[in-house]
Amino acid sequence: MSDTQTPQTQQRILITSALPYINGVKHLGNLAGSMLPADVYARVMRLLGHDVLYICATDEHGTPAELAAAEAGITVKAYCDQMHEAQRESGAAFDLSYDWFGRSSSPATAALTQSFSSTLEKNGLIEARISKQVYSNADGRYLPDRYVEGTCPNCAFEAARGDQCDNCGKLLDPIDLIDPYSSVSGSHDVEIRETEHLYLKQSDMSDRLRGWVNEQTSWPALATSIALKWLDEGLLDRSITRDLDWGIPVVDVEGNPRPGFDGKVYYVWFDAPIAYIGATQDWAAETGGEWEKWWRTDKGADETTYVQFMGKDNVAFHTLSFPTTLMGSGEPWKLVDTLKAFNWVTWYGGKFSTSSKRGVFMDQAIALAPSDTWRWHLMANAPEGSDAAFTWEEFQSSVNSDLANVLGNFVNRITKYTASKFDAAVPDGGEAGEDEAWVVDEVNTRLALMVSYFEAREFRKALSEMRAIWAAGNEYLTRAAPWTHYKTDVDQAAVGVRMGLNLAALFGIIAQPIIPNAADNILDALGIPDKHRGWSGFKGWETGLPVGLRITSPDVLFAKIEDDEVAAWTAQFGGGGPVE
């Protein structure tokens, strides 16, 4: 009945999640809004038998990295080395199944970035212009707009940022601030200097971009509307270089070091998306894979489906800026086919904030509860339609009710009962009846729905179906009641136990993309070989386990979260209500 039960055409699917910035360990919102859903999608597509490549990397350039390194008292290179390793480890701790977790600072990305730059310039899409920037003598650096503060020329607010006044909301230009100072050092010894930068002439690409956007049929409305809005307002040419030391050196049209551009590098938003490609090249170099079939439409990538995952703030860059780079090169690069944008996870309805210590970061979270529990909760409550509030109470509820009670207890009760009454083996005897027909139909209907939701990247709905499938197992056991039949008709009891064990196996198989560790525990306990753990074999699941197969009962799959733990976490992390 579903496409999961008939052989599918294998697809080649390239998946990227927005690159996490190097500036610190990421919080749960970053995890839930790009890396984790991309991972789940990658795992599902692999289980369905597709050829999947999931690429991610740290985004390492830009002013914040330099400032963070300075604060830590180490070089930017050393800082990025440390933080890349920290992020790689926290990704591994959350079981993110990257095929490659690279770095935007890799030589491959630098070479690609410079190549794109000279090609775009050759095509007349880049030109040098002079602009005015704020320079801080005390800091010895140019300051991005956001790092310049001063008195707002509009409302006289004294701590207005150079890009926007937090008091009156007006968009500002830092050179208009009254009595400007550096927010980095607090120094008022700042001046306005003229500086030369490269501009990407996005305005020249506007018509091509519009045509391409209008061709897209699989983008969510959010993405299309954001892209068209920018196009309607008229794309501005965008500067793609900055006055910084840390980054990729600027080249001329021939690809040689560009005269007069010492101390300037490419803007991080120019090179970060290119790092998707660079990281793929690094993956290929390391593993012997072919990168071109994923990215070059003249080398097979025309058969690749490219899916991007990101937060809603990233949509414009992925639907306009990066496509400008790729299309403007005139080279046969693969463009995104579809993208999934997420809203934010909020902390009790407010923002996550590092400075006011609001929220939970990945390294802290994994110390509190296992990866599986976070993965389940964050995906079951993914911020798909709007921002989604994180609360400890909801987290506790997800873990205890969905995982421990509905799934964990089901596996436990059926395996323990098998051990006590049927010698820990899949029993023979009896024949399937009404109860079995009911549960098979119920589960098959929901399986088809679940898979179609995953394919549509509707994670909340997919997980809701998964949970309903687990719940159907409990309902089945209540109906079949093998413990009652056992007293008078052991064969009848055997039917219920056999079905129960087959349900447990199915539950483990479908749970793999979300809670891989618990799923493995279940499948190992039931002796399911790896080759039977894929998602092409749902058909016939109800009789999948061979009669006589010895099974064990897994250790407690999910420890419950106690009320006193919630109280302690709330105290530790300041949850429980908005903070001023």
Add this chain to the structure above:
RNA sequence: GGUGGGGUAGCUCAGCUGGUUAGAGCGCAGGACUCAUAAUCCUGAGGUCGAGAGUUCAAGUCUCUCUCCCACUACCA
């Protein structure tokens, strides 16, 4: 200010191109069962669908006005 998203049961959220008594999970109340991590199963009580007006035989679903929250607004990424 502009653009986009959102305001639906105590809580977190579904509700497609308008159509029978507005749904789910959690929580709560009652009952059943006893294989199981005091788990599970069944039943039930909870909503003037942010406010107001309009279109329509019919609106949570379309239009207008108002209001509250969030994001983006191009040099933070």
